[in-house]
Amino acid sequence: MDLFNQQDHLTNLLPADGTVNYYGKIFKPEEAVNYFEKLWNTIEWKNDEALIFGKWVITKRKVAWYGETDFSYTYSNTTKQALAWTKELLVLKQIAEEKTGATYNSCLLNLYHDGEEGVSWHSDDEKALGPTIACLSFGAERKFSMKHKQTKQAVSILLENGSLLLMKDDTQLHWLHCIPKTKKITRPRISLTFRTIVL
Ligand SMILES: O=C(O)CCC(=O)C(=O)O
Numbered sequence: 001m002d003l004f005n006q007q008d009h010l011t012n013l014l015p016a017d018g019t020v021n022y023y024g025k026i027f028k029p030e031e032a033v034n035y036f037e038k039l040w041n042t043i044e045w046k047n048d049e050a051l052i053f054g055k056w057v058i059t060k061r062k063v064a065w066y067g068e069t070d071f072s073y074t075y076s077n078t079t080k081q082a083l084a085w086t087k088e089l090l091v092l093k094q095i096a097e098e099k100t101g102a103t104y105n106s107c108l109l110n111l112y113h114d115g116e117e118g119v120s121w122h123s124d125d126e127k128a129l130g131p132t133i134a135c136l137s138f139g140a141e142r143k144f145s146m147k148h149k150q151t152k153q154a155v156s157i158l159l160e161n162g163s164l165l166l167m168k169d170d171t172q173l174h175w176l177h178c179i180p181k182t183k184k185i186t187r188p189r190i191s192l193t194f195r196t197i198v199l
């Protein structure tokens with residue numbers, strides 16, 4: 001057993017039916033700024049297409065999907081092919097793995113240009129997806145909201161620049177999450193959600 005398990009001091013943000021741990025800022029401000037700029041410039045950002053209520057919608061936020069090569073992954077009726085890990089993504093993946101004590105084989109990245117862009121209520125509960133998702137945030141602080149599917153109980157947390165959030169156990173089964181839109185935020189944010197695809 002690892003006596004210095006870095007999860008020991010963490011409290012569960014959820015009252016029941018899942019586990020969400022917020023690690024706070026794990027990078028120094030200058031490191032976080034460097035990662036933001038590197039990711040902004042090197043990731044192959046694309047507007048996402050999704051079939052929502054039978055209509056093709058192009059999202060304003062940009063996304064990118066990286067992972068072990070040859071992964072393809074279907075969600076919202078679109079099939080995506082994973083791009084090969086970049087140097088920075090591999091470093092960040094390793095940091096996320098060390099901090100959370102889990103391993104990941106893919107990463108969905110989001111780029112929100114400002115508060116007018118967000119992601120609506122959903123859970124990452126696709127069959128091919130493992131239950132553990134680690135989320136790194138760079139740039140503008142955004143609110144991360146969670147809502148229980150049955151009780152509608154709500155929990156939210158501010159995701160700071162250079163911070164790490166972990167969702168695991170039954171979280172995706174019982175809880176929805178979103179990044180609410182807000183007019184108050186004018187600066188961009190990049191999030192990296194490390195996941196495990198089980199084929
Ligand atoms: O940007 C975030 O922190 C969350 C994004 C998200 O929920 C997702 O990509 O599934």
Ligand SMILES: [Mn+2]
Nearest residue numbers: 122123124177
């Ligand atoms: Mn999600």
